[in-house]
Amino acid sequence: xxxxxxxxxxxxxxxxxxxxxxxxxxxxxxxxxxxxxxxxxxxxxxxxxxxxxxxxxxxxxxxxxxxxxxxxxxxxxxxxxxxxxxxxxxxxxxxxxxxxxxxxxxxxxxxxxxxxxxxxx
Amino acid sequence: xxxxxxxxxxxxxxxxxxxxxxxxxxxxxxxxxxxxxxxxxxxxxxxxxxxxxxxxxxxxxxxxxxxxxxxxxxxxxxxxxxxxxxxxxxxxxxxxxxxxxxxxxxxxxxxxxxxxxxxxxxxxxxxxxxxxxxxxxxxxxxxxxxxxxxxxxxxxxxxxxxxxxxxxxxxxxxxxxxxxxxxxxxxxxxxxxxxxxxxxxxxxxxxxxxxxxxxxxxxxxxxxxxxxxxxxxxxxxxxxxxxxxxxxxxxxxxxxxxxxxxxxxxxxxxxxxxxxxxxxxxxxxxxxxxxxxxxxxxxxxxxxxxxxxxxxxxxxxxxxxxxxxxxxxxxxxxxxxxxxxxxxxxxxxxxxxxxxxxx
Ligand code: SF4
Ligand code: SF4
Numbered sequence: 515x516x517x518x519x520x521x522x523x524x525x526x527x528x529x530x531x532x533x534x535x536x537x538x539x540x541x542x543x544x545x546x547x548x549x550x551x552x553x554x555x556x557x558x559x560x561x562x563x564x565x566x567x568x569x570x571x572x573x574x575x576x577x578x579x580x581x582x583x584x585x586x587x588x589x590x591x592x593x594x595x596x597x598x599x600x601x602x603x604x605x606x607x608x609x610x611x612x613x614x615x616x617x618x619x620x621x622x623x624x625x626x627x628x629x630x631x632x633x634x635x
Numbered sequence: 636x637x638x639x640x641x642x643x644x645x646x647x648x649x650x651x652x653x654x655x656x657x658x659x660x661x662x663x664x665x666x667x668x669x670x671x672x673x674x675x676x677x678x679x680x681x682x683x684x685x686x687x688x689x690x691x692x693x694x695x696x697x698x699x700x701x702x703x704x705x706x707x708x709x710x711x712x713x714x715x716x717x718x719x720x721x722x723x724x725x726x727x728x729x730x731x732x733x734x735x736x737x738x739x740x741x742x743x744x745x746x747x748x749x750x751x752x753x754x755x756x757x758x759x760x761x762x763x764x765x766x767x768x769x770x771x772x773x774x775x776x777x778x779x780x781x782x783x784x785x786x787x788x789x790x791x792x793x794x795x796x797x798x799x800x801x802x803x804x805x806x807x808x809x810x811x812x813x814x815x816x817x818x819x820x821x822x823x824x825x826x827x828x829x830x831x832x833x834x835x836x837x838x839x840x841x842x843x844x845x846x847x848x849x850x851x852x853x854x855x856x857x858x859x860x861x862x863x864x865x866x867x868x869x870x871x872x873x874x875x876x877x878x879x880x881x882x883x884x885x886x887x888x889x890x891x892x893x894x895x896x897x898x899x900x901x902x903x904x905x906x907x908x909x910x911x912x913x914x915x916x917x918x919x920x921x922x923x924x925x926x927x928x929x930x931x932x933x934x935x936x937x938x939x940x941x942x943x944x945x946x947x948x949x950x951x952x953x954x955x956x957x958x959x960x961x962x963x964x965x966x967x968x969x970x971x972x973x974x975x976x977x978x979x980x981x982x983x984x985x986x987x988x989x990x991x992x993x994x
Contacts, residue, residue, distance in 0.1 A: 517820040521762060524817075531765045543772075545794070547779035569687060569694040592694050592785050597793070 546608040547593050553582055555622040557603035564595035564604060580624040587617050638662060642975065646675045650753040650979040653989040657967075657982070661975065669970040671963060677993040684953045689715060689923055689944065692953070693788055699955065700991035701782050702745065705738045706933040707955075707991070708787035710940045713867060714929030715789045718944065721917060727791035728869040729910040733804065734778065734786055735868065736899040736906070740811070741770040742934035743892045743899075746986050747822065750889065753979045754831045759821055766814045773807050776800065791916025801907045808900045819893055832886040836969050836981045839883055846965040849958050850936020851895070852985055855888035857881040862932035873905045888984045922946050933958055935986045957991040 533540060542548055560580060565573035572588035573595060575581075596604040640661045646654035654675035660668040680699055684692045696711045697704040709731055716723055748763035771781045777796050778784035786792050796804070822828055838848065843856035853860050854877060861877035863870045878894045880887035923944035930939050936958030943951040962985040970981060 517817070517824060518759065521817055521821065522758065525762075531768070543776040543779075545777065545779050546775055547785075567688075567691065569691040590694065590698075590783075591780070593779070593793075594691075594694070 542608040542610070544608060547591050547606060548608045549586065549591055549606070549611040550584060550589055550595065551605045551607040552584075552620055553605060553622055554603040555582060555624045557601045558582055558622075558624065559601055560624075561600060563598050563600065567594050567598045569594065581621060582624075583619050583621045585619045586611060639667060644978060644982075646672075648979075650749075651982065651987075652749060653987050655982070655987055655989045657970070657978075659970070659975065659978065664974050664976075666970050666973050666975065666978070669967045671967060673963075673989060673993055675993070676990045678990075680994045681953055681955065685950055688948045689950055690789055690919065692950065694785060696953075697783050697785060697787075699994050700957070700988055702742045702988060703738055703933045703935070703938075703991070704783045704785075705734050705787065706931050706938065708785075709735060709868070710929050710931040710938055711942070711953075712787045712789050713931065714927045714940050714942050715923055717929065718923045718925055718927040718942065719789075719919065719921065721790050721919065723791050724914045724917060725869075725911045726795070726913045727915045729906050730792045730796060730915065731787065731868040732870060732873065732906040733796065733801075733903055733910075734774075734784060734792075736902045737770055737774055737804075738784075739899045739934045740808075740896055740903075741767050741774070742986075743896050744770065744815075746892060746934075746983075747818070747889075750980070750983050751822075751828075753983050754827065756825075756827060759818065762814075762818050762821075766811050766818070769807050769811050773804055777804070788916060790919045791914070793916070795915050801910070805904060805907055808903050812897070812900050815893070815896055822889060822893060829886065831977075831980055832889060833884060835885045835977050836973065836984060837882070837884045838965060838969055840881075842968070843883070843965065846968055847961055848936075848965045849961045850933070850986075851888055851891040852936065852962050852965060854878055855880050855891045855984075856883035860937075862930050862937045865930075867931065869906060869909075870902075872909065873902055875902065885980055885984045892986075922948055923950070935959055935988055936961060955991075955994060957988065957994075959985065959988045959992045962987075963992070 560575055560577040562575040565575045570588045570590045572585045574583040596606045642659045642661055644659050645651050645656040656672040658670040659666050680695055684695050693708050697708045699707050744763050744767035748760045751759035774784055775781050777800055778786045786794050838856045840857045843853050843858055859877045859879045863875055878891050878898055880890050924946040926943040928941050930937055938958055939956040941954040945951050966985050
């Protein structure tokens with residue numbers, strides 16, 4: 515019993531182990547796999563390797579429409595797509611996905627050379 | 636039934652984080668028989684592995700269990716590497732030990748917290764989980780994720796750990812060790828803890844063998860059995876003695892897990908001291924063909940993997956025998972004769988992981 519009292523007194527004298535969350539945020543670790551942020555669509559060659567290697571079938575690549583689409587709610591953030599992409603155009607972010615109210619997909623369409631990116635729901 | 640009552644225990648129960656249901660046949664306050672009902676979190680992952688490419692399966696297999704995800708992936712990768720004759724680079728073998736033992740640490744700290752929670756010692760529960768958090772942070776900083784760390788792949792590991800990070804891991808485990816030393820005193824000497832655990836759920840060495848107990852269950856009953864001593868990954872090059880206690884009660888099983896924490900810390904430090912430089916993975920060529928069995932020691936005991944492939948991209952069959960599955964018969968045999976109030980502690984000391992049992 516005295517062992518625990520010792521612990522308790524030590525804890526009283528030290529900083530709390532928890533954070534006061536919305537006011538104090540933890541910086542994400544550099545190596546963290548937070549989410550798939552999107553892709554650099556101009557670089558993509560629509561080879562479809564990312565979608566074939568994705569274990570969660572979260573990516574749809576359409577070569578004819580030149581579109582790349584990810585369902586962030588299916589994605590398990592394994593990072594395989596970013597690893598296998600020959601053009602290294604899949605962007606991973608170390609911050610976690612923010613909560614949202616709509617289950618939107620992220621769609622990127624490669625424009626015919628001038629304009630680069632459009633995002634739609 | 637003359638004077639007998641059936642009390643359902645679980646699948647939702649305040650002390651059980653896992654959806655295990657036991658129908659307890661009671662005579663007054665004593666248990667006469669325990670009938671298990673599992674199947675609440677079956678997800679069909681074994682079937683799913685038959686539809687994915689064998690390299691993708693690593694991600695599926697990691698999701699069999701949240702707590703020992705790395706060890707499941709390790710068992711699978713090692714099996715496939717044996718089947719395909721892949722030689723894993725030395726550095727990868729040591730990295731696997733480091734991550735594997737970090738997983739064991741966080742699993743045992745989680746368990747100690749849950750145990751303290753089960754006998755109502757809230758402050759001790761917080762203390763154990765606070766230390767666990769330090770291990771989780773290390774996991775995220777090195778592997779990119781807290782629990783499903785996805786660092787294993789067939790042929791090695793996906794990520795490397797930098798020398799600075801290795802030094803930091805040593806610092807953190809030393810820090811955690813100091814903390815564990817303090818909570819260990821409470822776990823081992825406190826009156827409340829002893830009152831709830833000593834002499835409860837005694838499993839003799841013979842019965843542990845007979846009913847096929849694995850992991851800390853078996854080691855708490857005096858069976859020095861630990862798959863790591865076979866020397867998979869880099870364990871063969873490290874100093875390792877199975878932790879054994881002989882009393883066979885709940886208290887002994889707790890002591891096994893406490894001492895295994897020190898063992899893990901020691902193994903991590905040994906591995907970091909010995910880790911060689913070099914590549915961390917080799918490319919996988921071709922498809923697997925044939926069948927293979929692979930075993931690893933998870934925090935809860937021995938896991939057994941069976942894989943059969945036919946030369947295609949997908950597997951024919953993958954079968955997992957998880958440690959909790961092996962320990963449930965022992966639990967059922969142990970329960971009769973105990974009071975209802977001891978059931979939570981007894982169930983917890985097998986460290987049940989129902990989601991991996993049901994997959
Ligand atoms: S692998 Fe890369 S280049 Fe190929 S489709 Fe995917 S994002 Fe585009
Ligand atoms: S991170 Fe993994 S799950 Fe998510 S889209 Fe990429 S490959 Fe698929």
